[in-house]
Each structure stands twice: as C-alpha cells, then as structure tokens.
Amino acid sequence: MDIKQIQELIKFVSKSGVNEVSIEQENFKITIKTNQTPTYVTASVPAPVAAQPQIAQQATAAVPQAEAPQVSAAPATTDAAAANYITIKSPMIGTFYRSSSPDKPAFVNVGDEIKAGQVICIVEAMKLFNEIEAEVSGRVVKILTDNASPVEYDQPLFLVEPI
Structure with missing residues (x-):
C-alpha cells in the first residue's frame, strides 16, 4: 500500500x-x-x-x-422529559433520509402519530436504502437528525411520546 x-x-x-x-x-x-x-x-x-x-x-x-465529518449532536434533555419519551435509534451506520426521494414528502414530521411497523425514515448504507420502521406507536415529538446527514449505530433519530 x-x-x-x-x-x-x-x-x-x-x-x-x-x-x-x-x-x-x-x-x-x-x-x-x-x-x-x-x-x-x-x-x-x-x-x-x-x-x-x-x-x-x-x-x-x-x-x-482529513477532518472527521460533523454530526449534529442531540440536545440534552432533562430526566423528566426523557422518562416520558421513547428514543428511536439508528440500527446501523449510514446516511439518514427523511423521505424516499428529494421530491417526495417526509415519512413523518413533528406532531405526526406513528404506529409500530410504520416506515419513518431511510438509512442508506453502501448504496442500499434500508427502510427503518417504528418500534412503538406514539406521536413524534422531535426529529434529532438533519436530513441527508451521516448517522452512527445507536444514534438517536426521533423522540416519540407513547400513546
């Protein structure tokens, strides 16, 4: 080499x-x-x-x-707020996308109600687009990652208030 x-x-x-x-x-x-x-x-x-x-x-x-890419960090939440919300985390390393293509609407927005099994985003890894499904039902309180930004394994993506 x-x-x-x-x-x-x-x-x-x-x-x-x-x-x-x-x-x-x-x-x-x-x-x-x-x-x-x-x-x-x-x-x-x-x-x-x-x-x-x-x-x-x-x-x-x-x-x-060579500088490491900057990933937006999730803001710190209080223990009381964290206790009320469920964090949906990235199951893999890749690039986070809120919609299936730039001209399509986002899968979910803040305030939307989601159901377990519903596609909420896509994580692209090695040219493969993996649909990420919600693990819980609830209301999206906060989206913690910017569209088209790199994400790490187990990085928080969404805060969900269970219903």
Whole structure:
C-alpha cells in the first residue's frame, strides 16, 4: 500500500462517517479511527524496511488534512422529559433520509402519530436504502437528525411520546 492509497483511504473514511477502518495485509497493517475529532492513523510493519517508516510518517502527517465529518449532536434533555419519551435509534451506520426521494414528502414530521411497523425514515448504507420502521406507536415529538446527514449505530433519530 503506497502513500497515495493511504491518503485516499483517509479521505474516504472522513467523508463516509465510519468510525474505524482496519486493513491488514501480509506484511502491513493500518487502522484509521475517527471520533468527531481529528483522524488518527496507526501503521505497524513487522519487517523493518527503510522506505516503510517514511510511509508511516507521511501518513501521520496527512492526518490534519482529513477532518472527521460533523454530526449534529442531540440536545440534552432533562430526566423528566426523557422518562416520558421513547428514543428511536439508528440500527446501523449510514446516511439518514427523511423521505424516499428529494421530491417526495417526509415519512413523518413533528406532531405526526406513528404506529409500530410504520416506515419513518431511510438509512442508506453502501448504496442500499434500508427502510427503518417504528418500534412503538406514539406521536413524534422531535426529529434529532438533519436530513441527508451521516448517522452512527445507536444514534438517536426521533423522540416519540407513547400513546
């Protein structure tokens, strides 16, 4: 793996919203981690070769160029409010969409009543559009994620007041 491939991998990871990627080959291992802060790259090479430490240094130097994508954080709620609402969370990493296409209306809006099993959003992962269904019946109180933004596994998407 050369420095250009490493830089492309860093750019891909920073844009995709993935937290960690590990690649291991016969004599080379690289791990790239992101946590809403600068990307960290660690590379280890079992056989000492003069050119490979330079690659590791260059890869580390390239880190500031790749910034982790910013994901809007859910606002803090009080314990009393949290006790009254059910949080619907993302079952996977991907991109959150409120509607099936840009020209279609949103599946749900704040104030809408939903039923268990009703499609409430789509999470795209690796070009597959996964319909996310409500786990509970209730009224949508708040949508915690912006449309077309990356989401992590178990990230809160909706607050629902059970009926």
